[in-house]
Amino acid sequence: DVKVTQSSRYLVKRTGEKVFLECVQDMDHENMFWYRQDPGLGLRLIYFSYDVKMKEKGDIPEGYSVSREKKERFSLILESASTNQTSMYLCASNPDRASSYEQYFGPGTRLTVT
Amino acid sequence: GQNIDQPTEMTATEGAIVQINCTYQTSGFNGLFWYQQHAGEAPTFLSYNVLDGLEEKGRFSSFLSRSKGYSYLLLKELQMKDSASYLCAVYDSNYQLIWGAGTKLIIKP
Numbered sequence: 001d002v003k004v005t006q007s008s009r010y011l012v013k014r015t016g017e018k019v020f021l022e023c024v025q026d027m028d029h030e031n032m033f034w035y036r037q038d039p040g041l042g043l044r045l046i047y048f049s050y051d052v053k054m055k056e057k058g059d060i061p062e063g064y065s066v067s068r069e070k071k072e073r074f075s076l077i078l079e080s081a082s083t084n085q086t087s088m089y090l091c092a093s094n095p096d097r098a099s100s101y102e103q104y105f106g107p108g109t110r111l112t113v114t
Numbered sequence: 115g116q117n118i119d120q121p122t123e124m125t126a127t128e129g130a131i132v133q134i135n136c137t138y139q140t141s142g143f144n145g146l147f148w149y150q151q152h153a154g155e156a157p158t159f160l161s162y163n164v165l166d167g168l169e170e171k172g173r174f175s176s177f178l179s180r181s182k183g184y185s186y187l188l189l190k191e192l193q194m195k196d197s198a199s200y201l202c203a204v205y206d207s208n209y210q211l212i213w214g215a216g217t218k219l220i221i222k223p
Contacts, residue, residue: 040122042201042215043157090156102147103211105156 003027004106006091012112019078021109023091030096032074033103034058034066036087043090049074081113116140118214120202125220126192134187134200134217142207148176148187149201151216157201160187189219197221 007022025032031050035043035058045058047066055066063085067075074093078085088110092103118138126132138146145164149157163169163178163185175188187200202214 040215042118043203043213045210102149102159102162105158107156108154110154 004091004093004104006089006106006109008109009107010110010112012114013078013081014114015082017078017081017113019081019111019113021076021078021089021091021111023074023076023093023106024072025074025093025104026072027093027095027104028071029093029104030071031094032068033092034064034074034076035090035092036060036085037090037108038087046076081111083113085111086113087111116206116212118202118204118212120200120214120217122215123218123220125222126189128192128194128221128223130192131188131190132192132219134189134202134219136185136187136202136214138183138185138202138204138212138214140204140206140212143180144205144207144209146176146178146185146205147201147203147211148174148185149203151199151201153198160200192221194221194223 004025013019033048034046044060046064049055049068065077088108090108091106094101094103120136148160151157161176168177173190178185199216199218201216204212
């Protein structure tokens, strides 16, 4: 059973704070993804990674960075949190790049920036 | 640009059948997914179509027409637990997943 876990379900941070969101998958997947989900907008890709120490920008990378030091762990970093980064953050993984595999999602972190 | 369109919200009655449509315009096509997402939870995989036609999986079926850029998800014998959002997503030519905004399905007794 594929399992993707995220470090927090709910998080409240202040404007300007540095925020770390952690994601771990236990199925030896190559690919990992960070999305944010806002009402009416669907899932938007922030960053993704196809291998350890590799990262690629998604559609909305501004204000975010990522780290993938180990295959199973993919971290999203908000360098200086702002109120417009209040959102649901979803991590996902799947086995390899050019495949028909679905993405498996973690439970999500609802981040509020005040 | 790349775009996926789905109705924002639909209402149906318990026990009935509902069809949720999805149209897409993407740069290339490498498959289409349907996911279910209950409020406050993560999306979970329902179905995958890469060839034209109907894929049936229990009460849920998904149809694809690549020439029309069109898919639908058909839910039969609706149950209250089917109240959720249904997300359509397409793999483009670079295997990047493009997501629709989702359709919120409300089931009434």
